[in-house]
Amino acid sequence: MKIKTASSRVSETRRLIVHMIREQWAKEEGRLPSEERIAEMFGVSRSTVRAALGELESSGFIHRKHGLGTFVNPIASQIHARLDAWIEFKKLIEQSGFEADIQLLGLHKGPLSPDEAKKLGSSPGEPAVTVRKLFTADGQPAILCQDTIPLALLPPDCNAALLETSDTFHFLAKNGLGPVSYGVAHLIARCADAALADLLRIPAGTPLLALENVGYAPSDSPLFLSSELYCPGLIDFGIMRRHLY
Amino acid sequence: MKIKTASSRVSETRRLIVHMIREQWAKEEGRLPSEERIAEMFGVSRSTVRAALGELESSGFIHRKHGLGTFVNPIASQIHARLDAWIEFKKLIEQSGFEADIQLLGLHKGPLSPDEAKKLGSSPGEPAVTVRKLFTADGQPAILCQDTIPLALLPPDCNAALLETSDTFHFLAKNGLGPVSYGVAHLIARCADAALADLLRIPAGTPLLALENVGYAPSDSPLFLSSELYCPGLIDFGIMRRHLY
DNA sequence: AAGTGGTCTAGACCACAAA
DNA sequence: TTGTGGTCTAGACCACTTC
Incomplete structure (x- = not known):
């Protein structure tokens, strides 16, 4: 054959x-x-x-x-959730055995902070769009996500509605930013403050796993930022580790 | 040439x-x-x-x-510290720009708990040796590590002194367990309790990154457990993420 | 001896990018 | 047109495991 x-x-x-x-x-x-x-x-x-x-x-x-x-x-x-695999949150949640749902928390345009600009190789003050979403697993808050995309990278007629309803990957693919080649995540442990605890329906002070991502184009140029907060007990990230060269 | x-x-x-x-x-x-x-x-x-x-x-x-x-x-x-790379803690700390040091906290033999046995594919109650070490970066507590190795895997004349002074990798290599082929880590965020805060010289309640590792032989049989706790701000783990198949 | 993966080669041709 | 990586092949031989 x-x-x-x-x-x-x-x-x-x-x-x-x-x-x-x-x-x-x-x-x-x-x-x-x-x-x-x-x-x-x-x-x-x-x-x-x-x-x-x-x-x-x-x-x-x-x-x-x-x-x-x-x-x-x-x-x-x-390993239900591989940390080295970058996939849509919906798939991630489903692979972990839950029913996934998205909830839009907010979308606003504003200038990049110095820190954000540095990560994006851009200049502070550059306009960008930021969207916050909450992903639920079986109705329970599971992932809080905040994406930031410089406006300069988006076409003028960009379809903002897509940002609200779909995953960021889809949005980028459908808005000329081309494929996201890879991302680099940094890991941090955080404690939920009062506001976060309320939003995620967990006790204040609960330790959370945070991933700070930068998405890159095939040319290695930074495309967007993505902050992810994971509620404990739902998504269990695993990663295979070996000796590298 | x-x-x-x-x-x-x-x-x-x-x-x-x-x-x-x-x-x-x-x-x-x-x-x-x-x-x-x-x-x-x-x-x-x-x-x-x-x-x-x-x-x-x-x-x-x-x-x-x-x-x-x-x-x-x-x-x-x-990326100074790649999460997908499994290297000795000393190297890890040095790569992150600090001077590394080891401090032995304790070494004892005891039976495996049901949870440990499950991870090791062994039976609860099997005798094992557990060693706790604290790794410091420029004198500051950086990594708290606890390794557990079933005694059945070790030769009778095993050199316990090595366990105390060297990295677990070296110890295993020199005790007939052969090379560690790879490990699987699961990520958890934790808060430091009073005892931990005291040991690591951080405020109680500080969020910590925890890695629960299982080390495997080339044949996929589990060799040992390794729990790692990372103090914030010293080792900054990064990981490249992409779309897998 | 038979079956499996491990290593390596030489060479053909294609596809993309820059000058 | 030139130089680069991308793809693919056929085949040789080695090394390990089992029978």
């Missing part, structure tokens, strides 16, 4: 392997067919299969044992 | 490229030589160079632009 070169054979092969992992195999076997066999199945060369498997291995989804075979990593699949 | 196959040409090439990034090039250029050129320089094929570059790209150290070249990622180098 030849696969269509929708994007590239490697990524298509990777997609099919992911499918294979999720559907039939993994559940009982935990072991994938041999590289040669996969190559036959998809009509590509072994090198292509190895490239696809290599990507999956570096993300921790599988690991290969010399002389034995390729195995699904049972640990990775137990 | 042919390189020696110390481990593998790809990893040796990667090492040399990392060196290249750190030393000469990056600083002024930010751009690496072309793949063809690197291949010549190191006496390997372009495919080998691409494999090495691919690894560095997936870790975020470089990114490649079609038709333009390979560039050092300026963002990644600004």
Whole structure:
């Protein structure tokens, strides 16, 4: 079976392997067919299969044992929320086993603070739009999010309604900012003050996990800021750690 | 110049490229030589160079632009402490710009709690050794760490002194547990209680970042537990996030 | 010996960007 | 047009594991 070169054979092969992992195999076997066999199945060369498997291995989804075979990593699949994965909050909440909902808290335009400008590689005072949203999990406040986007990056006819109802990723994609290539998050622990406690329906002083993100374009230029506050007990972030070079 | 196959040409090439990034090039250029050129320089094929570059790209150290070249990622180098990198605390503290020191708080043997046993895939009550250490940055308490290792995994003649003075990684490597392949951390925000505040010399109620780690062998079997508590303001964890498959 | 992943190569061709 | 990275292949050989 030849696969269509929708994007590239490697990524298509990777997609099919992911499918294979999720559907039939993994559940009982935990072991994938041999590289040669996969190559036959998809009509590509072994090198292509190895490239696809290599990507999956570096993300921790599988690991290969010399002389034995390729195995699904049972640990990775137990992480419901991967901190190194940047996904829409709705998906994140759903993956964690809850029903997700969005609540718009506010949207306003204003100048960038010096701190914000620094993170965005912009100048203080530059106009920007800031939107605050509350995401609920099974009706319970789960994630408080505040996104800030410099107006200079948005087209004049930008659709503000989208900002209110959809995820920031979608909004950016549909407003010419192109794809968000990656983000860098810094982690901080915070305690809920009175206002926050009220909003999130938790006791004042509750410790919260905060992520301060900067989103970057493929060119490494900063696109937007995103502050995320996570209520405890709902989203359990996990991350695989290894020795780097 | 042919390189020696110390481990593998790809990893040796990667090492040399990392060196290249750190030393000469990056600083002024930010751009690496072309793949063809690197291949010549190191006496390997372009495919080998691409494999090495691919690894560095997936870790975020470089990114490649079609038709333009390979560039050092300026963002990644600004992250002093990568959450996805598992390194010794001493290095972590030093990389963050401080002088590191270790202080042994206690070492005792006892049975595993049900929760610990579950994480380790072991049975409650199994004997284990637990060690508590405090790492200081410029003399100031920075990381409180508690490691738990099942006794069953350790050789009878295990060198307990090492546990006290060195990092857990070193201890494990030198006691037959082999290399720690990877770890999975879960993130939690905590508030310092009175005892903790006293120990860490911070106000009671200060929010702390906590990492609950499980270390795994290459075979995916759990090796040890590691609880880490980070005092605010010293170690600033960053993490690159992207869209996964 | 058979099957598996690990390593590496040489080379072809494509796609993008700049001059 | 030139130089760059992107994709893909076929095939050789090695190293580990099991039988």
